[in-house]
Amino acid sequence: MKGSPMTDAPRRILVVEDDGKIADMLANYLRAQGYVPEVVSNGLQVAPEVRRNEPSLVLLDLMLPGKDGIEVCREVRAFSSVPIIMLTARIDEIDRLLGLETGADDYVCKPFSPREVVARIRAQLRRAEGRLGPAPPSHGFHIDEDAQRIAWQDHWLPLTPVEFRLLRQLVQRPGHVYSRDALLRTVHDELRDTTDRAIDSHVKNLRRKIAKVRPQGSAIASVYGLGYRFDPEDESSVN
Structure with missing residues (x-):
């Protein structure tokens, strides 16, 4: 059964991915689930976009032109607590820990299914809305x-x-x-x-x-x- 976002208001998801096929796949699936995706392909674009119009969540690829995902995560975390889910094909432990310690909220390793990504998005949005706050x-x-x-x-x-x-x-x-x-x-x-x-x-x-x-x-x-x-x-x- 097709899922739906946590509230009636559409949630805007910033998809940061330089692989056009992956970006299109994610955007299409998010749109079908009732979210409003926006795609950027360069790490230099992310912080200005978040400052201009903060999304509900950022899907952030680790390997990007301009600035890599870890640099971008540090930059965004300096001024925003927006949930960040990192997408990566690099699964070695050091990169994963560094990403989490930089401020990422979750990881999804490639290859992944759009369904898995949406499940992770829903979980992070619930937490961001206070539904999974400290010991409710x-x-x-x-x-x-x-x-x-x-x-x-x-x-x-x-x-x-x-x-x-x-x-x-x-x-x-x-x-x-x-x-x-x-x-x-x-x-x-x-x-x-x-x-x-x-x-x-x-x-x-x-x-x-x-x-x-x-x-x-x-x-x-x-x-x-x-x-x-x-x-x-x-x-x-x-x-």
Whole structure:
């Protein structure tokens, strides 16, 4: 069944892609789904266009003439919080992490299906509209900073101090992908003799504790080659 944007108002999507065939495919599919696509093909065009008429979301190719996607992302993030989904055929971990740390909200690797891209767009628009903000009531998670504890609905989770800091970091920014190293720096004050693989052990314990009280699963998703994200709305990745 054909989907529709999250609200009745059409959403304008800026497609930044220098491959004409890919740009046309995305624009046609977005238009069929009720969005209003606008295509630019040069990295130098993006920031001025966003300043002139900020779109609802930017689909940003990594490899562009003029300025590459990472440079463009940095430039846009200096003045705008518009959601950015990067499109790339370069899947090595360094490029992907650099893109996310620069301010991209999500990645789609080529080759991709237009349907996948639209699903990612819808998810980012929901977050941008505040529907997936930090620990909303519909998610059931509640953070008690004073007591350093976290509950799901009426169930307080038996967390260690490290597990509390880790889950708090994830819950406060749903959908954001954290590398193991970034999470390690969040949860361990002292990094000596600690490897980033320790995060895997902490996540395993968190998943087990959450799953005991939350039938939908832990909501902590593994992101291959990157790390972890908290995504309670994605039923395919909550375990």
